[in-house]
Amino acid sequence: FAFAQIQCDVCLVQMSPKDVLATASALSAVEAKVFRHEFITIFRFSHPAVVHPNDFRILELIDEANLLHEEENETVFLSRDMMARLQQLTM
Known part of the structure; x- marks a missing residue:
């Protein structure tokens, strides 16, 4: 996972x-x-994407210790630290 x-x-x-x-x-x-982004720290699968490399840039890789991925219902829960980091990236 990554931002x-x-x-x-x-x-x-x-x-x-x-x-x-x-x-x-x-x-x-x-x-x-x-x-x-669905609610507070919850993210749900939206769609697959195929993107040209000029339109795509990894901002930060997310360590598995900072998330919980429930594959059966396609939901990801991020740690509060990662949510704070996301907020910094979007400012």
């Missing part, structure tokens, strides 16, 4: 390790699952 900028929006995204590495190359599209 990423897709065009002008800062989003919570889930990416495979190969896609994280691919962001360094301007030759291949970036695939990510985009999660929308």
Whole structure:
């Protein structure tokens, strides 16, 4: 998981390790699952995205210790520290 900028929006995204590495190359599209902010620290899967590398930038990778991912209902809970970091990134 990471905070990423897709065009002008800062989003919570889930990416495979190969896609994280691919962001360094301007030759291949970036695939990510985009999660929308639902309530306080809760994010829910919104949509898959395939983005041109020029429109995508990883702002910060999120350590697994700072989140809880419930795959069965496609929900992510972020720590309060990560929510504070997200607030800083969007100012």
